Amino acid sequence: MSTETDTAKGTDPVTAVRRRRAGVTDKEGRRVPLWQLVLRYALLLVVLALTVGPFLWQLSTSLKGPHEDIFSSPPKFLPGQPTLDNYARVADTIPVWDYALNSLKVAAANVVTNCVGASLAGYALARMRFRGRRAATLAFILAMLVPVEGIIIAQFTTMRDLGLNNTLIAVLLPGSIGAMNVLLMRNAFLNLPYEVEEAAYVDGANAWQRYLRIALPAVKGTLAVVAIFAFMGAWDDFLWPLIVLSDPDRFTLTIGLNYLHGTFANDERLVAAGTVIAVAPLIVLFACLQRYFFRGVGEGAVKG
Amino acid sequence: MNSPTAAPADPSGPLAAAPAARSTRSGPHRAGRRIRRQLPSSPWLFAAPGLLVVGVFSLYPFVSTVVNSFTDRRTLVPGHYVGLANFRELWHDDMFWTGLRNSTLYVLGVVPALVVLPLLLALLVQRHIPGIAFFRAAFYTPVVASIVVVGLIWVWMLDDRGLINSVLEAVGVGKVGFLSDQWLLLCSAMAVTVWKGLGYYMIIYLAALANVPRELHEAAAVDGAGAVRRFFTVTVPALRSTMVLVAALSSVSAFKVFSEVYLMAGPSGGPAGEDTTLVMLVQRVGTGLTGRVGYASAISVVVFVVTVALMLLVLRADRREDA
Numbered sequence: 200m201s202t203e204t205d206t207a208k209g210t211d212p213v214t215a216v217r218r219r220r221a222g223v224t225d226k227e228g229r230r231v232p233l234w235q236l237v238l239r240y241a242l243l244l245v246v247l248a249l250t251v252g253p254f255l256w257q258l259s260t261s262l263k264g265p266h267e268d269i270f271s272s273p274p275k276f277l278p279g280q281p282t283l284d285n286y287a288r289v290a291d292t293i294p295v296w297d298y299a300l301n302s303l304k305v306a307a308a309n310v311v312t313n314c315v316g317a318s319l320a321g322y323a324l325a326r327m328r329f330r331g332r333r334a335a336t337l338a339f340i341l342a343m344l345v346p347v348e349g350i351i352i353a354q355f356t357t358m359r360d361l362g363l364n365n366t367l368i369a370v371l372l373p374g375s376i377g378a379m380n381v382l383l384m385r386n387a388f389l390n391l392p393y394e395v396e397e398a399a400y401v402d403g404a405n406a407w408q409r410y411l412r413i414a415l416p417a418v419k420g421t422l423a424v425v426a427i428f429a430f431m432g433a434w435d436d437f438l439w440p441l442i443v444l445s446d447p448d449r450f451t452l453t454i455g456l457n458y459l460h461g462t463f464a465n466d467e468r469l470v471a472a473g474t475v476i477a478v479a480p481l482i483v484l485f486a487c488l489q490r491y492f493f494r495g496v497g498e499g500a501v502k503g
Numbered sequence: 504m505n506s507p508t509a510a511p512a513d514p515s516g517p518l519a520a521a522p523a524a525r526s527t528r529s530g531p532h533r534a535g536r537r538i539r540r541q542l543p544s545s546p547w548l549f550a551a552p553g554l555l556v557v558g559v560f561s562l563y564p565f566v567s568t569v570v571n572s573f574t575d576r577r578t579l580v581p582g583h584y585v586g587l588a589n590f591r592e593l594w595h596d597d598m599f600w601t602g603l604r605n606s607t608l609y610v611l612g613v614v615p616a617l618v619v620l621p622l623l624l625a626l627l628v629q630r631h632i633p634g635i636a637f638f639r640a641a642f643y644t645p646v647v648a649s650i651v652v653v654g655l656i657w658v659w660m661l662d663d664r665g666l667i668n669s670v671l672e673a674v675g676v677g678k679v680g681f682l683s684d685q686w687l688l689l690c691s692a693m694a695v696t697v698w699k700g701l702g703y704y705m706i707i708y709l710a711a712l713a714n715v716p717r718e719l720h721e722a723a724a725v726d727g728a729g730a731v732r733r734f735f736t737v738t739v740p741a742l743r744s745t746m747v748l749v750a751a752l753s754s755v756s757a758f759k760v761f762s763e764v765y766l767m768a769g770p771s772g773g774p775a776g777e778d779t780t781l782v783m784l785v786q787r788v789g790t791g792l793t794g795r796v797g798y799a800s801a802i803s804v805v806v807f808v809v810t811v812a813l814m815l816l817v818l819r820a821d822r823r824e825d826a
Contacts, residue, residue: 242627243638250642250701253656256666260659270664274673320553327546335550342561346810348759348782349803352789352796353564353571356578373560376553406549435649437762438782442790453651457766460655467659478652485647489640492647493706 254478261285261471269467285472289459292469295476297448298455302434302477305371305451309433310426316376317425318418321384322410326396336385342378348438355442369443370451374432380425387421388414423491427484434481452477568807571800578794589801599802602781605689605764609780610757610813612693613700617753618746620697621704626738628705629712639709643702650699654766657695658682661767682767685777692763692778704749711745712738747821754813759806761786781806 256276262285263269263278289295323329324336354373358364363372396409404412415422437453444454456473485492572589576582593599628639645653660666661681668678681691719737728736739746761782764772770787772779779787781802789799 236632239627239630239632246624246627247638247641250645250698253660254644254648256660257656270669274666274669316552316556319549323546323549327549329546332546335554338554338562339557342557345561345565346755346759346806348761348785349806349810350561350564350568352785352794352799352803353568354560355790356567356571356576356796357559357564359578372556376556378553378557378561381553381557406546410549431647435651437649437651438786442786453649456651456655460658460766461770467662470655471659474652474655478648481647481649482644485644486640492643493639 257471257474260467261475263468265468285468286476289469289472289476293455293459293473294448295452295455295459295473298450298452299476301367301449302452305367306430306433308371309375309429312371312375313377313380313429314422314426317380317384318415318422319410320376320381321386322388322414324381324385325388326409326414327406339378339381343382347373351439351442354439358443364443365446365449367449367451370436370440371433373439374429374436377429377432380429383421383425384418387418391417420491420494423488424494427488427491430484431481568800568803571797572804574797576796576800578790578792578796582797585797589798592798593801593805598776598779598784599781601777602779602784602802603805605778606758606760606781606809608689609693609696609760610754612690613696613757613760614750614754616693616697617700617704617757618750621701621749622708622742622746624701624705625708625712626734629709639705642705645699646702648699650762651766653695653699654763657691657698658767661691683774685774688768688773688778689764692760692767695763695767696757696760700753704753707749708742708745711742715741744821747817751814751817754817755810758809758813 259276259278260269262281262283264280264282264284267279268275320335320339324332324339355364358369358372361369363369391414396413399409399413435453436451437457440451440454441457444450447455447458450458456470456477459473460470571582573584573586574582575585575588624642628635628642662668663678663680663683667681671677671679679687681687715738719741720733723733723737759782760780764778764780765783765786768778772783772787785799785802785806788795788802
């Protein structure tokens, strides 16, 4: 996908020159009238307040001290006596760092299994010829269309039959190789020029070598998208771990937060601190790897 | 240039043909060049992990959900075939109708907002004015956050003593029971779903907007069409297929809503369970040691059927406009 972000980064010298001369212009070098510009920024700031404001309010609440009125009307946006005390108290109330570690384990494992499994299967579907390839492709397409929410009870009974329920393995397994990711990798491999691999084949490289040394390095971008969405999906998941985990020792962060909310609902400062712990790593990850997130939406628009 | 190789029907060339030959024939062919032992490179070995996971955890559960819906299976008790008894019970189950009503209302409430608002947002961030990358990223933040985090943030925002009510009180409107009234609660949850989805669909629209030919806008401008008129005569028709895609994606995910309502209304679904959605009902009925797997599967089958119907409906609406 090529959003305008890609094209606009001053790659076109004419645009760059025009932009310098005319002050504020858009991508085509047309000048934006001042009143329109002011209106645009005003609207942008309103939407900014609506989208980011609630996060900042939560952060502010989590930093307010025990003697500060968090219910005041009119509200106080900045903490009077900022303190990290609430974060320590969350850890006293629930083993929040253990939960974070559980989430991290599942998310990291999900990245590895998805990158390896999806790229292997995608490579087979795109570059190898075998009987049943169409059937295999169809299996992945069908699996992609099955709504997770509809099969969650059957997944739960399957896990029971496998003796895995109430383990982190069970949290990981159903999404460990996403059908969507397999198809994404397949498309990425299909879009590679064929000739390089052909040449490698003539030189005697076997399928593993072609996959590992030639094809895989050429699809790093898609692989990054798969990795990021695998991490985010596992870190943010709620319904499935809620169903499969019953032992509070094995909770992931989202389930722990739900538990915290249910049990200590009257202490908003604690819940706020917990949510900040859960969301901060992802916001940092997002800030660092923005363009892959946006690419993922374009490439994986079917993901829902 | 790559398209011939992309066609699965005609994988010509030595590369595509070789692995098949290698996996079906074992023999010392080509051994003259490669003597050292190789890993077996059967295509099935490449595809096996993926097929296994997808088969065991998506396709098999799908089939077993359908099968279980005709049994009285419970979590610890293997069930017997009971025919359509579960579906007959559904018909007389008030909670099922409540769930179906709420999930349907959710689609009706959320989808129009998610088709229109992200498009307006995309138009707002489309122009490359200074700082726009920051705004785009900021608008995407709710997508990145976990639904649990988002749910709890809004539970606190909409609390009786939370930010919104204290602002409403300060300006003299008085408190609004966002989380205590059955209908307001459902509307609040819809608003949260829309809030979290805005950035996601904004990016989809942004990509589509980049492909609208500028000439169309210029031609319309020359003909004297103003910005609003150009939006309806140029932008909307050019983006129609994207809007259909957004409608399809958002209606399917809206019908399957669980987390927002679960977090905001509580596990029992608000006052007297009146805010229960279908997937919440599946979770409540089918889990735990006494879970009624058969009955929950029957509800899941309804979820499948409605989901597919929604997809077909949206796609059909698209085709009709085509004609």
